[in-house]
Amino acid sequence: MSGHYRAPGEAVALQRRRRSVLGIAVIIALIASVFVGIGLGKPDEAWALKGSDFNPGNIITDENFYDGDALSATQIQQQLDALGANCRANCLKDYSQSTRTLAASSYCDAYTGGSRESAAQIIAKVSIACDISPKVLLVMLEKEQSLVTMNNPPASRFDRAMGYYCPDDPNRPGWCHPDYAGFFNQVYNASHQLQRYAANPNSYNYRPGQWNNILYNPNRACGTQRVFIENKATAALYIYTPYVPNAAALNNLYGVGDACSAYGNRNFWRMFNDWFGSPAAPVAPKGHDPIGKLEGASLVAGKVNLRGWAFDADLPKEQLYIWVTVNGQGKHIRASLARADVARNFPWAGPNHGFNTMLDVPTGTSQVCATARNVGGGNHTSLGCRTVESLSPEPRGAFEGVTVNGTNVSVRGWAFDGDATQPQQVRLTYSGQSATVDAKLARQDVARAHGPAALLSGFNSSFVAPSGSYAVCATAVNQGRGADTALGCRNVTVGTAAPSPSPSEPPPAVGAGMNPQGMFESIRITETGVSANGWAFDGDDPTRPLFMWITVNGQGKHYHASAPRPDVEHAYPHAGPNHGFSAQIPLESGSHRVCATAHNVGGGSHTSLGCRVVVVP
CATH class of the missing domain: 2.60.40.650 (Immunoglobulin-like)
Structure with missing residues (x-):
């Protein structure tokens, strides 16, 4: 439909085929009216493309063109649903047909047919078989027949979906070879042909890695542009649609140029940019796990502030879900905050991959963890855990x-x-x-x-x-x-x-009948269990090390509070330093309640120093 001729084994002579200037002018005008009329939508002026951005020698990189797993069938369907939102009848997003099994060839792997395969499934399977990006196929379906966005397209557009083997013959306008008619035939054979071009770069008139004179229009009087074609993918586009856009076409990217304008390769470049970003941008790696970092977990006003970033290179612009847990109980949050530092290090991922959330935590020691949820190939990625103590x-x-x-x-x-x-x-x-x-x-x-x-x-x-x-x-x-x-x-x-008071006498604050005093200060996870730490003494006999009764889930044993604690002596000089305890308790994984009680001596009663809940990983 864009003013080009394509057939299996297309050779140099076929590219030189002359066409009626009048017939081509009518077709080009029709194309321009279609693309203006379907309302693809001009991008916001803040980021709109400019014709000066078009590089005729590198319309798309080989990495972006020959990228068969760039989108899954589900993602292709999502694209069709979004781009075809205005379609109400006979839509590509709802299209399905039975497909046949095809053996492997020199250019494509085998294709296993199926009953009532959707357009998205067909595009995905052909992309994998022939290693042509599904993004490329979606753009070509639109530039050739407006199939992605058109409301109620006629059956003839599905028959010639990719414009494959549809010569621009003014005596037979709109004719396509019946052997290649039908949506599946068109998508598969066009992809097969694009790989043929790549495998035989010297068999066609437009060749990568050298200077080429490319027509502006089928009317040779409009002249040519000398272009150094940088890669196989760009050469394939020119072989498929053998015209370079002139200045008039580039100056009006979303409209009509002049009588010497041709639009096929301009429209391909423009649509790819509008739908998927620059076709010259680096391709992110595929099938990888998410990457990211749990940067901190700190207590703020009794809650834990959890922060970090993550993204998945398979869909680098997508904002991932992060599964955050406190002692194994969790919820999902989005990694969607702007992070300029992430964008600087991973420009193809963009900035919106940060997370910063507040989580409720119980009193005691808690384990806070974050996991980035995978998209595409790969597995979920644990960003790690932090142990926090909430007082x-x-x-x-x-x-x-x-x-x-x-x-x-x-x-x-x-x-x-x-x-x-x-x-x-x-x-x-x-x-x-x-x-x-x-x-x-x-x-x-x-x-x-x-x-x-x-x-x-x-x-x-x-x-x-x-x-x-x-x-x-x-x-x-x-x-x-x-x-x-x-x-x-x-x-x-x-x-x-x-x-x-005399230096040899204790201060007057000490008296008979006092209860022990002290502090259950912390509980820390060790290689074999936990360590319960604190101090205690009894004012009735302040220098005497006390027994501590430490229980785990109600079951306990005695430990001695006799370790040196200069800080306790500093605060209570009459008690001396030897009142610290550090109970090493072997524990299995899971949640445990650990309690400490200081045993009284003399008058008074035992003193509970409290309990802590700890989760052993």
Whole structure:
């Protein structure tokens, strides 16, 4: 239909066949009116093609042309549905026919016929058999007969779908050889012929790797253009449609040029760009697994911020689903955020492949994982897992001491809230009054035990209190989830100068009948199970190492809290350093609840230091 002659074994002499100038002019005008009338749609001006972008020597690369698995049958059907959205009757997107089995040849592998194969299936199977890109075949079906987009095309257009063996004879306009009529015959034989051109590059008038004089129009008076054809694919297009677009055709890409214009190769280049991107762009690898990276998993206000990127080279522009899990329970998110760095490293994939999501996590240690879902060939890709520790939503802390000097009372300790967004506050109550202080002093010892978020957690404040004997109590004020946490009370006598304790005596905060105090600080996954870590001591016998009762899913054993902990000694000088515990617990894979209890000595009761849930991979 674009003013060319094609037949099996087409030779140089056939290309030189003369045609009636009047007949060709009528056909070219008809082609132009068809492409203007069907409303293919001009691209947005921001990215519209320009005729100056057309390279006559490299219309399409060999990699893009001879790429038989560029699209699957499903993807081809999706293209037909989208491009043929305005078709209501007799549409290519709904077309099907029975096909016959064809033996392998020098140019194509065998084709196994089937009953009622759809157009998408036929295109996909022919593309694989003859190694011609289905993108090329879709564009050729459109440029030859408008079959992809036309509403209610007549049966004659299916008969000559690829314009194969349809000579431009003014005495027989629209005639095609009946031996090659029909949609399947046209698609298969045209693909077979395109491979014949590639296998015999010196048997035709237009040859790759050298300069060629190419006609602008069947009317030789319109002249020729000297073109260096860079590859076999471009040579094949010129053999199939032996004209190069002139300046008038390129200056009006979506319309009509002048009397010397021809449009077949212009329209092929324009449609390929509009539908699939540049035909000269590098081809992405096929059959690969997705690639990407889980870049971080950090706690933000009690949730985990999971971030990274991923794409699949089989469909590099598609935004992948990412399967994200917390302790094995998951959901899908899209990797669709703009990532300029990804686009710089993989220009053929584009930028929109990032993900950044917030996930709820339970209190304790959790394993957060991300998997990129495969498209096309290949398998899903695990982007990895991160172990995160979500603290209890309630604040943590310690009321470490109180000192009285006359009516001046000084308090010290630390407190922080794992999901806090503002500085931590500690509420002090005493003799029917209250005051609030900020816990924002640097405490390296607390940060070592509880992570960087706990660094600015210390408080050391003084206030004037009324005379008398009473308790000073401290409470960490909750933020976000959870409730306030009582840090304990200290009995004081205010109104007289307190004597300084002897260096050989413990400070006055220690007294009989106290419960143990301590912290179940962390639980970490090891090669054989988990390590439960923390510290504890009892104020009734502060230097004595305590027994810890550690349970896993209710079953437990004793461990000794006797490891050196200089940070504990720094905070509680009267207790000394040997109060740390690190219980090595062998565990099978799965979810486990680990709890720690400090055993009391002297007066008082045992103290639960809490529980953690851990998932062993």
